[in-house]
Amino acid sequence: MKKQLLIFLGTMTLLVAGCGEEESKGVEPAVMTDALFAVMKADRTNYTKLIVKRMGPQGVNAVMPVEHWKDVDNGIPLPAQMFRAGSEAVADMTDSFTYSLQSLWPINSQNAPKTDVEKAGLEYIAANPGMNYYGEETLGDTTYFTAVYPDVAVSDACTQCHNEHKDTPKTDFKVGEVMGGVVIRVPL
Ligand code: HEC
Numbered sequence: 056m057k058k059q060l061l062i063f064l065g066t067m068t069l070l071v072a073g074c075g076e077e078e079s080k081g082v083e084p085a086v087m088t089d090a091l092f093a094v095m096k097a098d099r100t101n102y103t104k105l106i107v108k109r110m111g112p113q114g115v116n117a118v119m120p121v122e123h124w125k126d127v128d129n130g131i132p133l134p135a136q137m138f139r140a141g142s143e144a145v146a147d148m149t150d151s152f153t154y155s156l157q158s159l160w161p162i163n164s165q166n167a168p169k170t171d172v173e174k175a176g177l178e179y180i181a182a183n184p185g186m187n188y189y190g191e192e193t194l195g196d197t198t199y200f201t202a203v204y205p206d207v208a209v210s211d212a213c214t215q216c217h218n219e220h221k222d223t224p225k226t227d228f229k230v231g232e233v234m235g236g237v238v239i240r241v242p243l
Pocket residue numbers: 099100103107120121122133134135136156157158160161162163164166206207208209210212213214216217220234235236
C-alpha cells in the first residue's frame with residue numbers, strides 16, 4: 056500500500072513538473088508573430104482605406120496625407136510613415152520584438168532588406184502570393200525568429216502613389232499585388 060502511494064505521488068510530481076515545462080515554453084513564436092501581424096495589418100489597411108483614401112491626394116478635406124507632411128500645415132503622415140511611427144514607439148516600450156515595412160522595390164532606400172533572411176523572405180512572399188515566410192537568423196550574439204508577411208496593394212491609392220513617385224524603382228504595381236513585406240523579428 057505504502058509503495059503504491061509512493062508511486063502515485065511520484066507520478067503526480069512528474070505530471071505537475073511536465074505541466075510546468077509546457078507552460079514555461081510560452082507562446083510559439085509563429086503564433087505570436089501571426090497575431091502581431093494581424094493587428095499591424097488591420098491598422099495599416101484601416102488607415103489607408105478610412106483616412107488616406109477618403110482624404111484623396113488633393114487633400115479635398117481639412118487634412119492632406121503627404122510625404123513631407125511636417126512641412127505642410129494640414130499634412131498628415133502616409134501609411135508607411137504611420138507604420139514606422141508605430142514601430143519606433145514600440146521599440147521604446149519593449150525589446151521582445153521589432154518590426155518594419157520593407158520592399159525589394161522601395162521608394163525609400165532605407166526600406167530595402169538588410170539581412171539575407173529579410174531578402175529571402177521578401178522574394179518568397181513576392182513569388183508565392185498569399186504565403187508568409189518564417190526563418191531564423193543570428194545577428195551579433197542573438198538568434199532571432201524572423202517572419203515576413205506580404206504587404207499587398209489593398210487600394211488603388213497604394214499603386215497610384217507608388218507608380219508615380221519620383222524615387223520608385225518600379226512603375227507598374229497593380230491592385231492586389233505584393234508591394235513589399237512586414238518583417239517581424241523575435242529574439243529566441
Ligand atoms: C500618397 C502616397 C502613398 C500611398 C497612398 C501609399 N504609399 Fe507606400 N510609400 C510611400 C512613400 C513616400 C514611402 C516611403 C516612406 C518612407 O519610408 O519614408 C512608402 C513606403 C512603402 C513601403 C516600404 C518600401 C518603400 O517603398 O519605401 C511599402 C511596402 C509600401 N509603401 C506599400 C504601400 C501600400 C501597400 C500602400 C497601400 C496600402 C501604400 N504603400 C500607400 C507613398 C505612398
